[in-house]
Amino acid sequence: MRALLALTAANLRSFTRDRAALFWTLAFPVVFVILFGTIFSGGSSNYSLGWVDQDGTPPVAALRDAFTANAPVELSNLSIDDARARMRNGDLDGIIVLPKGLAAAVAAGQAGQPGAPVGITVITDPSRTSSAQAIQQIATGLVMAANLQLSGATPLMTVAPESLQTSRLNSVSFFVPSILGMALMQLGIFAAIPLVQQREKGILKRLNTTPLPRWALVGSNVLVRLVIAAAQTVIILGIGTALLGVEVTGNPLVIAGFVVLGALAFTSIGYVIASFARTEEAANGMTSVVQFPLMFLSGIFFPLEVMPEWLRGVATFLPLTYLGDALRQTMVGGTPFAPLGVDALVLAGWLVVTLAVSARYFRWQ
Amino acid sequence: MVASSSPSNSGALHTVIAVDDVRKAYGSVKAVDGVSFEVRKGEIFGLLGPNGAGKTTTMEMIEGLHPPDAGSIAVLGLDVRRQAPAIKNRVGVQLQTAALYPQLKVSELVRLFASFYDHHVPPDEVLDDLGLNEKRDAQTKTLSGGQQQRLSVALALINDPEIVFLDEPTTGLDPAARQSLWEVIRRLQGEGRTVLMTTHYMEEAEALCDRLAIMDHGRILDTGTVDELIGRRFSERSVRFRREGAPPGAELEALAGVSRVVEEDEEIALFTKDVPATVAGLLDLTTRAGTEPAGLMIRRASLEDVFLELTGRALRD
Numbered sequence: 001m002r003a004l005l006a007l008t009a010a011n012l013r014s015f016t017r018d019r020a021a022l023f024w025t026l027a028f029p030v031v032f033v034i035l036f037g038t039i040f041s042g043g044s045s046n047y048s049l050g051w052v053d054q055d056g057t058p059p060v061a062a063l064r065d066a067f068t069a070n071a072p073v074e075l076s077n078l079s080i081d082d083a084r085a086r087m088r089n090g091d092l093d094g095i096i097v098l099p100k101g102l103a104a105a106v107a108a109g110q111a112g113q114p115g116a117p118v119g120i121t122v123i124t125d126p127s128r129t130s131s132a133q134a135i136q137q138i139a140t141g142l143v144m145a146a147n148l149q150l151s152g153a154t155p156l157m158t159v160a161p162e163s164l165q166t167s168r169l170n171s172v173s174f175f176v177p178s179i180l181g182m183a184l185m186q187l188g189i190f191a192a193i194p195l196v197q198q199r200e201k202g203i204l205k206r207l208n209t210t211p212l213p214r215w216a217l218v219g220s221n222v223l224v225r226l227v228i229a230a231a232q233t234v235i236i237l238g239i240g241t242a243l244l245g246v247e248v249t250g251n252p253l254v255i256a257g258f259v260v261l262g263a264l265a266f267t268s269i270g271y272v273i274a275s276f277a278r279t280e281e282a283a284n285g286m287t288s289v290v291q292f293p294l295m296f297l298s299g300i301f302f303p304l305e306v307m308p309e310w311l312r313g314v315a316t317f318l319p320l321t322y323l324g325d326a327l328r329q330t331m332v333g334g335t336p337f338a339p340l341g342v343d344a345l346v347l348a349g350w351l352v353v354t355l356a357v358s359a360r361y362f363r364w365q
Numbered sequence: 366m367v368a369s370s371s372p373s374n375s376g377a378l379h380t381v382i383a384v385d386d387v388r389k390a391y392g393s394v395k396a397v398d399g400v401s402f403e404v405r406k407g408e409i410f411g412l413l414g415p416n417g418a419g420k421t422t423t424m425e426m427i428e429g430l431h432p433p434d435a436g437s438i439a440v441l442g443l444d445v446r447r448q449a450p451a452i453k454n455r456v457g458v459q460l461q462t463a464a465l466y467p468q469l470k471v472s473e474l475v476r477l478f479a480s481f482y483d484h485h486v487p488p489d490e491v492l493d494d495l496g497l498n499e500k501r502d503a504q505t506k507t508l509s510g511g512q513q514q515r516l517s518v519a520l521a522l523i524n525d526p527e528i529v530f531l532d533e534p535t536t537g538l539d540p541a542a543r544q545s546l547w548e549v550i551r552r553l554q555g556e557g558r559t560v561l562m563t564t565h566y567m568e569e570a571e572a573l574c575d576r577l578a579i580m581d582h583g584r585i586l587d588t589g590t591v592d593e594l595i596g597r598r599f600s601e602r603s604v605r606f607r608r609e610g611a612p613p614g615a616e617l618e619a620l621a622g623v624s625r626v627v628e629e630d631e632e633i634a635l636f637t638k639d640v641p642a643t644v645a646g647l648l649d650l651t652t653r654a655g656t657e658p659a660g661l662m663i664r665r666a667s668l669e670d671v672f673l674e675l676t677g678r679a680l681r682d
Contacts, residue, residue: 002480003480006477006480006481007477007480010477013473014467017468017504201462201465203466206458206460206520208429209428209430209453209460210478210482211450211453211481211483
């Protein structure tokens with residue numbers, strides 16, 4: 001036991017003094033989380049729109065106030081030509097044109113003599129799908145509200161303006177557990193590298209000349225991975241909740257259980273790699289070959305629903321599909337790909353099979 | 366053959382390692398092909414031979430790293446296959462490649478190894494003994510080759526071992542570092558420990574080892590002290606001096622005790638069983654000629670000659 005703890009401490013010290021290992025296991029996932037967080041929150045929170053007022057009357061000014069007060073937009077007063085030019089340069093996400101005669105038409109309508117409705121033009125860029133749709137929705141919603149109010153009708157239904165922001169929260173909420181899953185996958189698979197290094201340098205052989213039992217040697221490697229997994233979880237979730245406003249709703253014990261199960265399953269896959277890789281270079285190559293398909297086919301970066309059918313077929317065999325699914329479900333209440341019990345069973349299955357393979361093929365010298 | 370673990374058995378008291386007809390093959394290569402020898406308590410025993418002779422494989426089987434295909438090995442009266450953990454607690458091992466954790470500090474590494482054993486000496490003590498105290502806070506990857514080798518020996522001594530295994534301990538070291546490690550090895554013997562070492566350096570074997578086994582192609586060709594190994598083959602010594610101004614060959618052949626005269630590039634060698642008579646006769650000859658033999662020296666045969674005699678080739682390729 002004393003040897004197990006001493007060896008674990010030694011391995012952790014070696015790990016913290018290895019800058020490359022530190023970067024890839026701790027800093028890299030953090031960079032990922034921050035990057036995705038910024039992409040999915042920063043870009044969509046405020047749309048900058050050109051406000052082309054060709055009427056210049058108080059009702060139009062009131063409508064402008066309604067826009068700025070109720071929607072995530074920044075308006076710039078511009079002529080139609082300036083606005084088009086700036087949108088082409090990418091400075092504007094869209095343009096709203098208030099035509100001449102708008103106030104007069106409103107006044108006529110309020111006086112009980114409505115003519116044809118006046119068209120407010122909303123110009124957006126269809127190549128930017130999400131912002132185009134959002135701007136159209138914002139404009140339509142606000143104009144409808146103005147219509148109701150100006151025509152004196154009592155609103156029977158309202159739409160909460162926060163609903164415009166749920167899609168942003170969903171994206172970040174989707175990515176934070178996914179990236180944790182990816183980080184645990186890499187942590188486990190990269191267990192192969194120090195193992196192969198230690199075998200190549202003869203460290204494993206040297207340890208075998210001491211009374212240190214093999215279970216303590218394997219146990220300390222697993223403990224090291226679990227300690228780092230805990231650090232990764234705390235850091236990634238900390239950044240997710242503190243900086244990106246992700247709400248972790250699940251039972252912490254269930255989350256911890258899946259973090260441990262995932263770290264064990266992938267560490268065991270790392271041992272399989274170390275069983276077949278003779279040199280450090282070979283181990284590096286094999287970890288890449290294993291990790292990239294896992295990263296891209298397990299619903300980490302793209303939801304499984306958007307993948308073609310045959311790729312989803314591949315994904316149903318991959319352990320990261322189930323770890324990511326379980327973490328999304330337990331952390332942020334993500335839509336299940338499989339029931340949690342199935343997630344746990346598949347991960348446990350991978351653990352058992354890869355343990356058996358590495359027990360059969362792992363070489364100490 | 367020592368199978369008994371009873372300390373009252375007189376054989377067990379004196380023989381600490383007994384290797385009996387041990388074999389190990391890797392595929393079709395017979396790395397060790399029927400090796401037997403015994404190491405006595407308190408001696409420095411050397412396995413001498415070229416690279417690939419099977420020295421390291423033999424040593425690592427004794428250390429319990431590889432099971433032999435056939436034969437038996439007893440260390441401290443314990444069977445290597447069945448009682449490996451008990452043996453490992455009482456021996457210290459230095460492997461050929463200095464296997465260290467590159468990112469750990471010297472003191473951390475020594476404390477780590479101390480934790481593996483039931484009983485250990487204070488880590489600072491072994492660092493002091495091997496002159497590594499100044500380096501205690503240095504990461505091991507920053508050490509020089511000689512320092513790494515001494516650290517490797519320090520780790521082998523942390524459990525106060527009865528037997529120390531040293532595999533090519535001075536390979537790659539400069540002469541000063543080699544001398545300092547020789548001192549350490551002699552001190553181990555002085556402390557009552559038994560040392561089993563491999564080497565392919567003739568002068569190292571001659572300087573350190575009480576007894577030697579000469580290995581080649583997985584077999585032991587001969588075992589004994591340096592004097593025994595040489596004496597069994599070479600009863601003569603050579604009297605050598607420079608060729609220029611030397612007396613003629615016929616007169617040299619007629620000198621007392623001389624069995625043959627070999628004229629080399631620079632020197633003449635007189636092989637004799639009676640060195641005093643031959644030297645007296647030689648001086649007599651040269652004095653009469655009004656000269657003296659330049660660069661006169663007397664050499665006995667070396668381990669190098671023994672190896673050449675045993676294998677038909679020089680130890681150094």
